[in-house]
Amino acid sequence: MTEISKSGIIFNIQKFSLHDGPGIRTVVFFKGCPLTCRWCSNPESHSTNVQILWDKEKCTGCKTCVKTCPQNAITEQSGKIIIDNKQCAGCQTCVSSCPGHALKTEGERKTVGEILDICLQDKDFYEESGGGVTLSGGEVLMHPDFAVSLLRSLQKLHIHTAIETTGFAAPEIFDRVTAYADLLLFDIKHWDEEKHKEGTGVSNTLILENMRRGIADKKNILPRLPVIPGYNNTPEDAVGFVRRLHDAGATKVQLLPFHQFGEKKYDMLGKEYSFIDIPALHEENLTEFQQVFIRSGIRAFF
Numbered sequence: 001m002t003e004i005s006k007s008g009i010i011f012n013i014q015k016f017s018l019h020d021g022p023g024i025r026t027v028v029f030f031k032g033c034p035l036t037c038r039w040c041s042n043p044e045s046h047s048t049n050v051q052i053l054w055d056k057e058k059c060t061g062c063k064t065c066v067k068t069c070p071q072n073a074i075t076e077q078s079g080k081i082i083i084d085n086k087q088c089a090g091c092q093t094c095v096s097s098c099p100g101h102a103l104k105t106e107g108e109r110k111t112v113g114e115i116l117d118i119c120l121q122d123k124d125f126y127e128e129s130g131g132g133v134t135l136s137g138g139e140v141l142m143h144p145d146f147a148v149s150l151l152r153s154l155q156k157l158h159i160h161t162a163i164e165t166t167g168f169a170a171p172e173i174f175d176r177v178t179a180y181a182d183l184l185l186f187d188i189k190h191w192d193e194e195k196h197k198e199g200t201g202v203s204n205t206l207i208l209e210n211m212r213r214g215i216a217d218k219k220n221i222l223p224r225l226p227v228i229p230g231y232n233n234t235p236e237d238a239v240g241f242v243r244r245l246h247d248a249g250a251t252k253v254q255l256l257p258f259h260q261f262g263e264k265k266y267d268m269l270g271k272e273y274s275f276i277d278i279p280a281l282h283e284e285n286l287t288e289f290q291q292v293f294i295r296s297g298i299r300a301f302f
Contacts, residue, residue, distance in 0.1 A: 004113035008146035011107050021162035023131025026119045030137040031107045035200040038274040041262030045138035050090035050107035053268040054081040058102035065094035112150045132160025141169035151180035167207040174210045184221045191240030212248040224254040238292035252299040257281035
């Protein structure tokens with residue numbers, strides 16, 4: 001198999017992004033993540049499988065999807081369409097037969113060559129703005145062969161590469177994939193291991209070790225901290241994060257205030273959203289939090 005013929009499951013390609021690395025960028029979203037963050041704005045990225053989402057606002061209640069699903073994976077309960085993603089074969093019969101267009105597919109297999117064709121459409125913008133292509137997710141490190149082929153192909157075309165990552169991967173996979181990234185946007189969710197498990201489902205030990213090793217190996221790493229109300233946003237939490245960043249050798253961190261952008265997706269997936277009544281945070285809400293980092297010698301910015 002040639003490099004450009006390798007394929008993987010992605011769920012979006014977003015063009016003209018300005019917040020996922022320097023300059024104008026194209027962001028390729030990989031499907032599948034080992035973390036299950038309760039605030040995640042892309043809950044459709046958690047599963048590696050193709051999924052069907054139901055939009056209740058568009059549904060006419062005709063139950064055509066229930067009648068036509070060849071796997072009997074769709075049921076109607078109390079006015080809601082329930083899709084059993086374990087039973088669903090991803091044939092998309094329900095999507096094509098829905099008269100109200102209330103169902104849509106999340107996830108599509110694409111080859112490296114197909115993704116390159118889309119990314120190259122904006123190469124002039126990358127060159128003019130100092131931009132490039134960012135691989136996001138989900139978690140890119142769950143798909144090392146596909147990610148390496150795509151990153152290596154982009155670098156051969158002299159396109160700047162970035163990865164948005166949780167850092168949760170075996171060290172050999174982390175090293176192998178990140179060797180082809182010009183920039184790592186490295187998320188840290190919580191400084192405390194038990195709180196990290198509570199919010200994401202996994203320990204932070206491996207994550208912190210990969211960040212430390214990456215910085216020691218002179219990789220271009222930007223730690224990023226999603227600031228979540230009631231989870232990691234107190235001044236005491238800031239002190240804990242400062243300690244972890246100092247231990248890793250980091251001198252800067254980007255603060256990402258909590259937002260509600262992914263709320264509707266939870267409903268479409270039939271999942272509970274834990275932050276439904278929690279207001280978004282803004283920069284002015286985090287002045288004291290930010291100052292803890294700055295006073296400790298960490299350049300904290302938004």
